[in-house]
Amino acid sequence: MSSSRVDLKVVLLGKEYGGKTSLVERYLHDRFNADLPYQNTIGAAYGARRVKVGEHTVTMGIWDTAGSERYEAMSRIYYRGAKAAIVCYDLTDSSSFDRAKFWVNELRQHEEKCKIYLCGTKQDLVDGDLKKHRSVDYYNTTDFADEINARVFETSSKTGNNVRELFYKVAEDFCNDPTNFQKQDDSTLHIYDEPQGKSCMC
Numbered sequence: 001m002s003s004s005r006v007d008l009k010v011v012l013l014g015k016e017y018g019g020k021t022s023l024v025e026r027y028l029h030d031r032f033n034a035d036l037p038y039q040n041t042i043g044a045a046y047g048a049r050r051v052k053v054g055e056h057t058v059t060m061g062i063w064d065t066a067g068s069e070r071y072e073a074m075s076r077i078y079y080r081g082a083k084a085a086i087v088c089y090d091l092t093d094s095s096s097f098d099r100a101k102f103w104v105n106e107l108r109q110h111e112e113k114c115k116i117y118l119c120g121t122k123q124d125l126v127d128g129d130l131k132k133h134r135s136v137d138y139y140n141t142t143d144f145a146d147e148i149n150a151r152v153f154e155t156s157s158k159t160g161n162n163v164r165e166l167f168y169k170v171a172e173d174f175c176n177d178p179t180n181f182q183k184q185d186d187s188t189l190h191i192y193d194e195p196q197g198k199s200c201m202c
């Protein structure tokens, strides 16, 4: 197994049952299994992927944190040093958007340089005839995004809609910021870079 530097640490934050693990599973392994019973993340899970953006190839290290408030203190550890945070909320659960605001506030206070992406999950459940299930208004999310200088994506891990686009945008924004390509010191994290399964770091 080869080891490689992680250029871009990305953390996923949000309420439990909000769809974070499914989003990472869809992105890293292109799979979604609706028949599997829900299993809450304990601690956090890690996966990595190389992404090519123009002339750059960056290794994205993705931390999927536990949404349960029981693990809140631990989730704080995982956003340290993150260049990007994907703050997820479930489009069928308005309280999950309140929780997303909580995480945005945390990031703004403690990790100022971390770029924030708001991600409304389970978009397939509020699409077309299923619109009545939508509990988070799109324009509320874009207004909030404007306030905090973030982008909004609505994704479905079931259909794959917008998932690659979201992660590509994270990588692209990173590559478009020249300060990210200044010489790094020896404290850079080195880890294995192949896509990895869900692991518990409890």
Ligand SMILES: Nc1nc2c(ncn2[C@@H]2O[C@H](COP(=O)(O)OP(=O)(O)OP(=O)(O)O)[C@@H](O)[C@H]2O)c(=O)[nH]1
Residues within 6 Å of the ligand: 014, 015, 016, 017, 018, 019, 020, 021, 022, 023, 033, 034, 037, 038, 039, 040, 041, 042, 065, 066, 067, 068, 121, 122, 123, 124, 125, 155, 156, 157, 158, 159
């Ligand atoms: N229909 C639909 N269901 C989804 C989607 N994403 C997630 N789910 C379902 O929502 C439930 C919770 O998803 P998870 O990805 O485990 O949520 P999580 O945010 O990782 O949860 P925690 O680990 O508790 O923080 C699971 O039963 C998923 O199958 C989606 O895009 N569409």
